[in-house]
Amino acid sequence: MFKLLLIEDDTTLFLEIKDRLSQWSYDVYGITDFSRVIEQFSDIKPDLVIIDIQLPKFDGFHWCRMIRSHSNIPIIFLSSRDHPTDIVMSMQLGADDYIQKPFHFDVLIAKIQAILRRVYNYNTDTIELKIWCGATIDYEKNLISHDSGTIELTKNEIYILKLLIEKKNRIVTREELMNSLWDDQRFISDNTLTVNVNRLRKKLDELDLGRFIETKVGQGYMAIEEATTYD
Structure with a gap:
């Protein structure tokens, strides 16, 4: 219970x-x-x-x-x-x-x-650790470690990051994210998703990783794997 x-x-x-x-x-x-x-x-x-x-x-x-x-x-x-x-x-x-x-x-x-x-x-059907852009992600402990340090994410933030990384270098639509996070997009506002993603990116900036989460206007978001994708 x-x-x-x-x-x-x-x-x-x-x-x-x-x-x-x-x-x-x-x-x-x-x-x-x-x-x-x-x-x-x-x-x-x-x-x-x-x-x-x-x-x-x-x-x-x-x-x-x-x-x-x-x-x-x-x-x-x-x-x-x-x-x-x-x-x-x-x-x-x-x-x-x-x-x-x-x-x-x-x-x-x-x-x-x-x-x-x-x-x-x-977490029951995923591996506990994941390497992404040189950082180690511990899904069980909600931690991301990089050369510049370690940050802790909320459950929502780690789950959003997990969904994006699972489809790295591909666009994950806002509808996909909302359906995965809240089961039914009718029960969550579009603004709430934006706030959650922005908060995640701001935390990732502490490890210089925020730039690897791209916003695709009118579509959704994409996690980039290789740093060479950027100028």
């Missing part, structure tokens, strides 16, 4: 979501002290976190940042705020998805199931 941590201060909504998720055999936990979220997160050790933005003490962005400093666990924002900057901010902080309230419960379930399948099952 997967353990989900729902960081939501609306008691009525929390109980409703907990009840619905429990029907799908998820073990749902809540926060009892919103000044000690990280302590309770560490005690519960959830498999996925669902978090609101507007919370007592500190907002959801703060706690997302704090969780990311401890763990690469999947994070879904569930918020009534619909400004594009909120969505972009959540993605930049390392969230895996953003759902706006009010929401259809089937959409929430679909997103949770897709993320859990991707995060906890995708």
Whole structure:
């Protein structure tokens, strides 16, 4: 049974979501002290976190940042705020998805199931290590090592990179990426994919590897294998 941590201060909504998720055999936990979220997160050790933005003490962005400093666990924002900057901010902080309230419960379930399948099952049929452009990629530990150092990626970022490298020197369409990441592109915005890829490329820049992920305007993205492809 997967353990989900729902960081939501609306008691009525929390109980409703907990009840619905429990029907799908998820073990749902809540926060009892919103000044000690990280302590309770560490005690519960959830498999996925669902978090609101507007919370007592500190907002959801703060706690997302704090969780990311401890763990690469999947994070879904569930918020009534619909400004594009909120969505972009959540993605930049390392969230895996953003759902706006009010929401259809089937959409929430679909997103949770897709993320859990991707995060906890995708390594079972792949080799753990991969060499790409002189860098060693550890898919299990979400690490990329190069002469200039080592960086850690989120689950989304390592999965996007894996998909691109599997089809290196070929264009992977945005539709292919969205379908692979979220199972059904109707449940994810085009902007969210762009943010995830840009965040991945920015991290790769730390190892001088970002230039090997090309954007093909109007089509998708392509991972380049040979450095000689560039001027």
